[in-house]
Amino acid sequence: MDAQALKDSWRLVARSGDQVPLFFYSALFLANPETRDLFQVSMASQRDRLVGALGHIVSNVDRVEELVPFLQQLGRDHRKFAVVTEHYPAVGRALLATLEHFLGERWTPALAHDWAQAYGLVAQVMADAAADAAKTSPPWWDAEIISHEQRALGIAVIRARPNYKYPYRPGQSASVSYALRPRVWRYYSFANAPRQDNTIDLHVRMVDGGVLSSALVMGARRGDVLRVGAPVGERLAISADITGDLLLIAGGTGLAPLKALVEQVMYEGPTRRVDLVVGARTSREFYDLEALSKMAAEHPWLTVVPAVSHDRFYRGTRGNAVDVALQAWRGQHVFVCGSEEMAQSTVGRLLDAGVPHEQIHFDEFTSDKGGES
Template sequence: MPEPGGSGPSSRPAFAPMITDAPGLNWAGPGDAWSRAWGAHPQQAPVLPAGNGFTTLAGPRPAALPPMPDRPPAPVPPPLLNPAAAVAVLPLAARTAASGPTAEDIALVRHSLGVLEPVADRATAHFYAVLFLRNPELRALFPASMDVQRDRLFRALLAAGQAAGSPAELTAYLDRLARGHRKYGVLDEHYGPVGEALLAALERYCGRFWDQSTEIAWRRVYRAISEVMIGSAAADARENPAWWQAEVVAVDHRPGDVAVVALRTDRPYRYRAGQYTTLEVPMWPRVWRPYSLASAARPDGLLTLQVKAVPAGWVSNALVQRTQPGDVLRLGPPGGTMVVDHDDDTPLLLLGGGTGIAPMLAVIEEVAEHGRARTVEVFYGARRASDLYARERLAELARLHPWLAVRSVVAEGAPVDGGPTGPLPAVVGRRGPWEEYAAYVSGPPAMVRRTAAVLLDAGVPRERIHHDLEGV
């Protein structure tokens, strides 16, 4: 299969959906037999009481707690999930600003997070134990094997609590989180049970540092978090589906257990070059994995992914070894910050290790489509020459665009096309200068971390180093 993007826009057909009834093909998700089985006997465990008491696994708290108007409502058993009811659209409460967390609340929340950090793994396990014991029907929202993403929800809640003192940062984070959570079938009424499970885990593992003031602070913070997320999800639901169905058009196998997978979605999928999608395969329901989009947006709606099968990689192995044309996958909303400002002439430094070259290919195509000549330098790294599966496509782009320079980098063996050898971060550190460049980095996490550090040492301002690895 030739790489998408090789022909001009005038030769591309208009967008035309190919899927008419994807759930009737090979799709699995909320509303399937497993979900119905979990929801067949809801609320087997005791329901949390309304009022001012707070029930934990150890029993009810004393009735002496003061009234807390910011307490989330008592959880209501959610209806069985189905794709048509992915999010209930409710208005964002106008009272958030007036009754939101105070500065003292933020200080208490951050102190409790510091106490919790050394025992976060045990607190995570306790959180899910409480959540599923009290609300067994919510188990269907998660994959069969909880070790795949066991700590994601809990750590996202803790990260939101940590950012509660920075309203702009928190709102941006929660907006992304809410849009991403729609694909799991999250409903507004799920926020109550999740909040109570969160507080139960905090109370148990904060120990003597947990008191009434800390509990009230967390309730106010969580209330603000849930209101923002409900509002963000509602706004997104007015414009976008919770997920997109995508039919596999072609699978092109490359050396090194890499496959180029071409997809066409059931409705237009709007994204920018450099972004990624999250993907679920029918073999592993509710297990979502991020993959960079390897081509700029096309009028014919075709999307391209470049996937390498890795040991114990559930989704990657399914995509490379088992996926065939005609299969139907599900895509979450696009995400990521590695987008290029085409009104700026700053030279670009694109660094891709392994399949991390995929978003760089998309960026090159998008730069070419905008017609502004700007310097673009690409370093494409792999361990061996045989792993440079995108080398021919990069060479083709370099022939078409004189502003593009491509260097292939191998860590082992002889140089390729006269390029440098060694680990990609070290090679980039030896070249330069890069102070005037905007750098985009994608690849294995360790490579991204080392490369970002090298670029900082080389004088590239932090705000001009773009990647999607958190915590770097």
């Protein structure tokens, strides 16, 4: 397979922007009308969630071995969209038709063969993982909201109880959907380590014009039911080889998975020190300080430092979370979570300050998940 030809041809096709998903979905829905029901009613804001990721992932088939865990998670997770094995060839045909349309005479038999092979390989990994998962877990969990607290500046802390045992690891996320916005799925991170009572906490920040976050923050109520997909994400795991102290840097609701890591250390029995720096522009954005301060007061191995970057009059620690954190860096592994911008700039600063690459673990709240590949 000529992997470079796949990448080059996808780059060419992607230049046609929104025309690409428009063509892809027309081809898919025309040939397989039953697939229309899997997608949102309004596709306008949505068009590129699948197609961009599809082209990007398939054209990276030369890294397929490295991508296997991600593709398996994606395949397991696709069951929540009601995707079944029979849909894979349909999507493959629509993808090939799209490529043929946009590549014109550059669409040679050899290239067509390579794309078909690459798609087949990726689809097989996803479909096999989905079939395996179907033996042991539901396509999604229904989780009843048992408490919903609106906290600072459009941030809600939601506690929900899935209807079956929900297995996940601290640091992971899952995509969530809510009846007010049918078939809209977005990722949220678990803010707690798994509990005996199976409850999960989510920290949701309302994004301007955001379809799901606004419904979850403003519309959701106690008693409502969320759909929760399979847990995903490996980036923020405290793996067995991470033995020493930890330095955690949170931006906004990026606190959620890091709080789950603090709880993991707490449940495992504290064998390490944890320094958590929670960054915000102004102190009004701190939405969980009460709980964090309580944890720090109860556990001497834990230090929590709230850091404010944009308020000259703030009486506590001022500065960017990363600058404050670097003052506490003594060679620990560093975990970072926040918006894409926060995570990227924080990682850049850490590297500049000499923190070794392999000691930096980060996740970012992007608006799509295809980027994980």
